[in-house]
Amino acid sequence: xxxxIFEARNLTKKYRNTLALDHINLSLRRGEVYGFIGENxxxxxxxxxxxxxxxxPTEGSMxxxxxxxxxxxxxxxxxxxxxxxxxxxxxxxxxxxxxxAQRIQRGIPDRDGIGKTLKLVGLSDTGKKAxxxxxxxMRQRLGIAMALLNDPEFMILDEPINxxxxxxxxxxxxxxxxLNQERGITFLVSSHILSELYQTATRYILLHKGRVLEELTQxxxxxxxxxxxxxxxxxxxxxxxxxxxxxxxxxxxVMPDGVVRLYDHLDNMEEVAQALSRAGLLVTGLSxxxxxxxxxxxxxxxxx
Amino acid sequence: xxxxxxxxWYKLLHDKNFGALSIAVVLFNMIMxxxxxxxxxxxxxxxxxxxxxxxxxxxxxxxxxxISLGSDFADRTMYHGLLTGRSRSSVLIAKAIVFTAAAxxxxxLFPFLLTLFCSxxxxxxxxxxxxxxxxxxxxxxxxxxxxxxxxxxxLLSAVCFRDIGRTIGIPVVLYFVMVLLLNSSHAxxxxxxxxxxxxxxxxxxxxxxxxxxxxxxxxxxxxxxxSAFVFRRAELR
Numbered sequence: 001x002x003x004x005i006f007e008a009r010n011l012t013k014k015y016r017n018t019l020a021l022d023h024i025n026l027s028l029r030r031g032e033v034y035g036f037i038g039e040n041x042x043x044x045x046x047x048x049x050x051x052x053x054x055x056x057p058t059e060g061s062m063x064x065x066x067x068x069x070x071x072x073x074x075x076x077x078x079x080x081x082x083x084x085x086x087x088x089x090x091x092x093x094x095x096x097x098x099x100x101a102q103r104i105q106r107g108i109p110d111r112d113g114i115g116k117t118l119k120l121v122g123l124s125d126t127g128k129k130a131x132x133x134x135x136x137x138m139r140q141r142l143g144i145a146m147a148l149l150n151d152p153e154f155m156i157l158d159e160p161i162n163x164x165x166x167x168x169x170x171x172x173x174x175x176x177x178x179l180n181q182e183r184g185i186t187f188l189v190s191s192h193i194l195s196e197l198y199q200t201a202t203r204y205i206l207l208h209k210g211r212v213l214e215e216l217t218q219x220x221x222x223x224x225x226x227x228x229x230x231x232x233x234x235x236x237x238x239x240x241x242x243x244x245x246x247x248x249x250x251x252x253x254v255m256p257d258g259v260v261r262l263y264d265h266l267d268n269m270e271e272v273a274q275a276l277s278r279a280g281l282l283v284t285g286l287s288x289x290x291x292x293x294x295x296x297x298x299x300x301x302x303x304x
Numbered sequence: 305x306x307x308x309x310x311x312x313w314y315k316l317l318h319d320k321n322f323g324a325l326s327i328a329v330v331l332f333n334m335i336m337x338x339x340x341x342x343x344x345x346x347x348x349x350x351x352x353x354x355x356x357x358x359x360x361x362x363x364x365x366x367x368x369x370x371i372s373l374g375s376d377f378a379d380r381t382m383y384h385g386l387l388t389g390r391s392r393s394s395v396l397i398a399k400a401i402v403f404t405a406a407a408x409x410x411x412x413l414f415p416f417l418l419t420l421f422c423s424x425x426x427x428x429x430x431x432x433x434x435x436x437x438x439x440x441x442x443x444x445x446x447x448x449x450x451x452x453x454x455x456x457x458x459l460l461s462a463v464c465f466r467d468i469g470r471t472i473g474i475p476v477v478l479y480f481v482m483v484l485l486l487n488s489s490h491a492x493x494x495x496x497x498x499x500x501x502x503x504x505x506x507x508x509x510x511x512x513x514x515x516x517x518x519x520x521x522x523x524x525x526x527x528x529x530x531s532a533f534v535f536r537r538a539e540l541r
Binding site for chain 1: 307308310311314315318319320321375379380381382383384385386387388389390391537539540541
């Protein structure tokens with residue numbers, strides 16, 4: 001059985017009159033890269049703040065690495081690495097000094113880890129330059145390095161590619177993949193750039209107005225986003241028979257809501273319509289569907 | 305807790321603001337005392353004189369509180385401490401200990417240097433006996449505790465407002481209120497209550513060191529306890 005490293009039950013956060021998180025249930029499994037998707041104000045950062053202990057839930061419970069309760073959660077947070085919103089850095093210090101402060105605080109005995117981590121994020125040649133003179137991208141990389149230093153089992157990255165140039169984006173993506181595959185680190189990555197998340201995540205959590213809209217795997221998402229002809233008739237079973245006998249295809253799926261998804265004949269909808277008509281079926285819907293992650297998300301939240 | 309303290313200490317030693325403010329404190333006091341005969345006083349008199357001018361240094365210590373503690377909240381570097389597996393109280397206590405030590409360093413750097421200079425140049429001014437040494441230790445202890453009490457105000461402000469502006473602003477406003485009270489018609493009474501007033505009264509011997517120790521400890525304990533109470537429940541960014 002896959003180990004659940006974080007679990008939330010009915011997690012709720014209310015700020016005066018705003019319900020930032022509304023009874024969300026989450027189970028994050030070890031070894032996955034979770035894409036945390038949601039509009040501004042959907043509750044992504046609020047959820048991250050609750051996990052990292054920056055904020056307290058109004059209702060509900062959490063468990064980290066199977067442990068719950070205030071004291072245990074506090075202890076287990078030492079196994080997390082995180083970057084919430086913008087990187088939290090000591091601006092008057094250099095990159096090495098920032099990591100050294102983090103190393104001391106975390107009680108990491110290996111000083112060599114600093115050089116290795118800086119090399120990993122491409123900041124090994126910043127010398128005596130104070131962080132306040134770093135570009136946004138460099139700060140972002142250093143934020144990731146700070147989160148990585150303690151060799152965490154679970155990494156939470158809130159908008160990690162903000163401010164990065166195209167090569168930085170690719171490097172961050174590769175770094176997440178590499179750390180996930182080689183070290184088995186579980187990631188929770190929130191980003192507005194959904195096409196980027198699509199290339200990194202193995203599972204997706206769609207958050208909207210403080211609620212979890214959907215949780216799905218990469219495969220499920222691919223399935224949902226796959227281009228197809230959505231056919232709605234008065235008889236799904238007969239539709240399937242017609243497609244097999246008249247159009248000689250089995251490349252379709254009958255969905256629980258009775259919609260039949262046909263994955264070929266995409267350029268020939270007319271022929272499909274004629275076949276269904278010949279079989280005496282009442283066609284109430286016939287359209288091309290399947291989208292990018294962006295469009296799928298917009299469709300889910302009712303934006304398009 | 306040891307690791308948190310070590311990390312705070314490391315950050316203090318690498319904080320350029322702290323170094324710059326230490327130099328500023330010395331230069332500021334030297335300018336304030338330039339043209340006076342304070343350099344010709346005995347060590348003991350120089351200590352009393354420098355403590356009278358200490359009120360201005362308190363302002364710089366308040367500003368340092370804002371820069372140091374306020375930026376920890378504003379830059380959200382505070383959460384590194386929370387992710388070490390330690391309690392919020394431990395994180396705050398480690399920060400408070402190092403900040404208080406730094407603020408006391410800023411407060412007493414110039415009086416120490418001036419007293420040392422005058423003692424070496426002009427002598428202490430009185431014969432040093434065991435009684436004097438004990439009294440001097442008491443005075444030093446009470447001054448340090450009053451310094452702790454003064455630095456607990458920026459700590460409380462940082463914890464309550466969690467930004468740089470208000471962490472500097474509120475203690476500075478309170479500082480001016482205290483200065484006004486110490487110049488009011490009830491100055492004598494206020495100076496025996498407020499840490500800034502007690503700093504001068506303890507140094508010149510008007511109040512016994514034990515009183516300064518008690519008042520300093522009470523102010524420090526009270527302000528730190530409120531800070532810890534607020535921080536344990538604070539929603540951090």
